[in-house]
Amino acid sequence: MNAPTISHINCADCPIRHRAVCARCESDELAALDSIKYYRSYEAGQPIIWSGDQMNFVGSVVSGIATLTQTMEDGRTQMVGLLLPSDFVGRPGRDGAAYNVVATTDLVMCCFRKKPFEEMMVTTPHIAHRLLEMTLDELDAAREWMLVLGRKTAREKIASLLAIIARRDASLTPGGAVNEMTFDLPLTREAMADYLGLTLETVSRQMSALKKDGVIALEGKRRVTVPDMGNLLEEAGDDSDGGFLM
Amino acid sequence: MNAPTISHINCADCPIRHRAVCARCESDELAALDSIKYYRSYEAGQPIIWSGDQMNFVGSVVSGIATLTQTMEDGRTQMVGLLLPSDFVGRPGRDGAAYNVVATTDLVMCCFRKKPFEEMMVTTPHIAHRLLEMTLDELDAAREWMLVLGRKTAREKIASLLAIIARRDASLTPGGAVNEMTFDLPLTREAMADYLGLTLETVSRQMSALKKDGVIALEGKRRVTVPDMGNLLEEAGDDSDGGFLM
C-alpha cells in the first residue's frame, strides 16, 4: 500500500485554513506561503521525524493524527503531544528535532521549508502572532496534562483522556446532544498508556471497569459511547462541567 | 515584616535585561516599556495570582522564585511551572488566570498593565518575537517534565530535579568546575513533591537514599553538593552528560 498522493490544495479550499498557523494571513500573505508550501503524505505507523534528526521543514497537519513522544534509553516512552489537523510541527529557530513524531493514522502534512518560513515569520507578523497563540495553547494543554500525569489515579487518567477526546470531537461537530456522545478512539491501548504514563494492561483494566460501571459503553475496541458526560467528567476528577459546557 | 519596597530601576541597569521579554528591544522600545512598567514586591509565601482571578497585568520576575500550581477540589496539587528571574508571568489575550502563582521566596516583579502591553505587542515585533521564543522554551521544559512525571521512578524524579536546578545554577555562574557542584535548593520538600508528583515523605526518603549512596551530600536541609555530576545524571535516567556538558 502506498501513502496517498496529494497534488496541491488551494489555500482558500484548505480544511484547516481558519485554525492553522496561517489562520490570520491576508490573501497576499497566503500567496507567499503558497509559493513555498508542499504536501507530504504518511501511512499509519510511519515516522515523520526522529528525535535528533535535522529538520529542514516545518508544517501543519492537514488530516490524520500524529504523536509526539520522548523515549528513554531503556525503552520507556512518554507521549508529550497529540497532533491533530491544524496543529503545527517543528520549531522555527531550531535545527534538530527534540521529539519523535509518528503518524498514527494516514496523514497529510502541509510543509514549508524551514529557511523561507523563518524569513516569512520576520516579515509577516500575522504568522508569528498566530504561532505564539498556538504555542500558548499547547503550553496550557501540556500543563493540564502535567496534573493528570502527576496527581491522578489510573481511572481518573483514563476518564480525563476520554473527556479530552470527546470534547475535541464535540468542537468539530457542534450542535450535537450535550449529554450523550459517541466517538472513535484514535489511539491503541498502548498509545493511551504512553499518553497517560501507565501500562497497557492498566489501561485495559480501567477501560473495562468504566464499562462495567456504565460510565462508557464500547462497540468493538475503538468506538466509545458516553451516556452521560457529566458522569465522565466527575470520574476524571475535574470540576464537573468545568470548561466543557461553558 | 513588610515586602521590600522598590522605587524604579532603570532598564539599562536591570539584572534581567538580556533574558526577559524585553531582551530584544531597542532603546526607544525600552523607553516605551519603561513608561508603562511598575514594580511590585511580594513576601515569601504570598500569593501573586489566584487561579480564576482577573489579571490586569503581566510581567517579569526580576528577583526571587515563584511557582505555578494547579489544584484539584480535594486538594491534590501539581506544580506546572517554576518561575525564575527573567521568566514571564501572564498570558496576553487572556483575562482570567489559569494557575495559582505563589512567591516561594521574597520576590520582585516588573509589571506592565495588560492593555498597554498588548497594544505594544502589536506595534513592537521584538517583544512578540521574544515572547514566542520564551514560550517555546517553556513548552520544551513542560514536555521534558511530562517524561519525568509519567515514566520515571521516585529516585529518578529526585535526581532529575536536582540535575535541573544544578544545571540552571551552572548557567548563572559559568566557568566553575564541571564535576563537583554545590547549590541551594529553592524549594521545600513539599514543593519538590508537588513538582514531582510525589508525597513529601517519599521525597525525603529518596533524598536520604541518594545521600547514603554518595550521589549527593547535604549541608543542613537545603544546601546540596553533587560530587560527580555524571553520576547524578545517570541516576536521573538521562543520557549521561546529555545536554549538560555539550
Place this chain on the structure above:
DNA sequence: CGAGCACTTGATCGCTTTCAATAGCTGTGG
C-alpha cells in the same frame, strides 16, 4: 521553655506493575 514548622524515619496498605496465559481479529498460504 514551649509552640510551630520543616523534615526524617518506621510500619503497613493498596494501587499499579509485572509476568503470564488467553481471547479475538486479520491476513496468508496450504
Place this chain on the structure above:
DNA sequence: CCACAGCTATTGAAAGCGATCAAGTGCTCG
C-alpha cells in the same frame, strides 16, 4: 476452507513501589 502467524486487547495472580498513617527529631522564634 481451515490452520496458523501476528497483532491487539483482555484477564488473572503475584510482586513491588510509593502512599498513607504515625511518631519522632531538630530548628527557629516568641
